[in-house]
Ligand code: 5GP
């Protein structure tokens with residue numbers, strides 16, 4: 001299987017799990033914009049947000065909701081950017097839909 005996020009979900013590639021449910025997985029980004037930068041993915045492979053069936057969409061956002069306050073607390077963030085690059089022209093590099101949860105710090109100047 002060539003999709004790197006499917007390989008992470010399957011445990012074939014190492015990652016640091018932040019949160020897991022039956023249909024979604026959250027893990028630390030390998031190249032974080034800020035400390036604690038986390039990605040939330042559906043466990044099944046869907047390329048874009050529009051491909052997600054309602055149940056997977058719900059599972060992903062439930063995971064985002066659970067993860068965001070935990071990540072903020074873990075790194076003592078002031079806020080969080082929650083974002084999706086949806087499609088190649090929008091900057092999506094990994095074709096397995098994923099939500100960026102990026103801890104933000106006063107004056108960091110960073111964002112997805
Ligand atoms: P995109 O540009 O598709 O919205 O974001 C892809 C994200 O995946 C980037 O922030 C990048 O650092 C992260 N990423 C790419 N490959 C890997 C990997 O093998 N492991 C992890 N944990 N993150 C990755």
Ligand code: ZN
Nearest residue numbers: 003006045096
């Ligand atoms: Zn995949």
